[in-house]
Amino acid sequence: MIKGYLIILPGERTYMLLAMDIGNTVVTMGVFEDSKLVTTLRVATDTRRLADEYGVMVTNALILKGVAPTDIDSICMCSVVPPLTVVFTEVCNTLFEVSPLIVSAGVRTGLPILYDNPRDVGADRIADAVAAIDLYGAPLIVVDLGTATVFDAISKNREYLGGAIAPGINLAADSLFYNTSQLRRVELIAPGSAIGKSTTTALQSGLVLGYTGLITTMVERFKSEVGQDAQVIGTGGLINVIAQHTSIFNEINRDLTLLGLKAIYNLNQ
Numbered sequence: 001m002i003k004g005y006l007i008i009l010p011g012e013r014t015y016m017l018l019a020m021d022i023g024n025t026v027v028t029m030g031v032f033e034d035s036k037l038v039t040t041l042r043v044a045t046d047t048r049r050l051a052d053e054y055g056v057m058v059t060n061a062l063i064l065k066g067v068a069p070t071d072i073d074s075i076c077m078c079s080v081v082p083p084l085t086v087v088f089t090e091v092c093n094t095l096f097e098v099s100p101l102i103v104s105a106g107v108r109t110g111l112p113i114l115y116d117n118p119r120d121v122g123a124d125r126i127a128d129a130v131a132a133i134d135l136y137g138a139p140l141i142v143v144d145l146g147t148a149t150v151f152d153a154i155s156k157n158r159e160y161l162g163g164a165i166a167p168g169i170n171l172a173a174d175s176l177f178y179n180t181s182q183l184r185r186v187e188l189i190a191p192g193s194a195i196g197k198s199t200t201t202a203l204q205s206g207l208v209l210g211y212t213g214l215i216t217t218m219v220e221r222f223k224s225e226v227g228q229d230a231q232v233i234g235t236g237g238l239i240n241v242i243a244q245h246t247s248i249f250n251e252i253n254r255d256l257t258l259l260g261l262k263a264i265y266n267l268n269q
Helices: 051-064 082-096 123-136 169-179 199-226 239-243 256-267
Strands: 016-022 026-033 036-044 074-079 140-145 148-154 160-167 231-235
Touching: 016 082, 016 256, 026 051, 026 256, 036 051, 036 256, 051 082, 074 082, 074 123, 074 256, 123 140, 123 148, 123 160, 123 231, 123 256, 140 199, 140 239, 140 256, 148 199, 160 169, 160 199, 169 199, 199 239, 231 239, 231 256
Parallel strands: 016 074, 140 231
Antiparallel strands: 016 026, 026 036, 140 148, 148 160
16 A cells, blocks of 8 residues: 555555654654654644644644554654643544653653753753764754754763753844834845845844854854864754854754654654
8 A cells, every 4th residue: 555655565564653843833743654754744833722623733734744644653752832742642642542752751862961950951952962863973062943042062972961042033033023113024034245234134134144153153162162073963943044154064954853752762662
């Protein structure tokens, strides 16, 4: 039979894992056929939506990508939105009849965490680190550009050292829009020069080139502490906004969190 866009021979047994990254802005999901990521899908984060609403959205999104919900037989989830953790757990139990593995304290990750309080580290940051180590080795610096701009440092001994958190580009843009009278929303593209000749290009310069400078400087500081040989891995929904204006990234991988969830799921079987 044809499953998604992979051909499954009669009698051949595979398993399909749904990895779910519940973020502050977007819920990102990926379907793995055995070890291969075969498709990704995204829905907007909204704590007002009920489990039935999200169930319909997820079902329709999977079908559009060629995956029958009944084909999902395992789920691994990370969340930075506690109310939606409960909602999506209900979705998993009712829609898929699967109890999800939720990345939290007590779940095996294979990653020593040297934070003052390891429980404070976001599950998505742990998933990013696990995937990055598996794919690229160590030492590493992971830069995740999403709702927040997050930097994570991994030592040459594959230990999670800590990181830094700054407001995301869209958060900064929204703050300007909502808290000023004359500044407007702008497209996140770099202007032709750093010196803007209009309000629009001045905002674009500050947001795009300014954040490029922030990220470049933070990576330089991290390297002075982690080691100059640390690879820099970029991920997150806004990574392409910045990556084209700097050469600091060794690799760009927008699926890093999903791949980390898959690796963590495997460790806990």
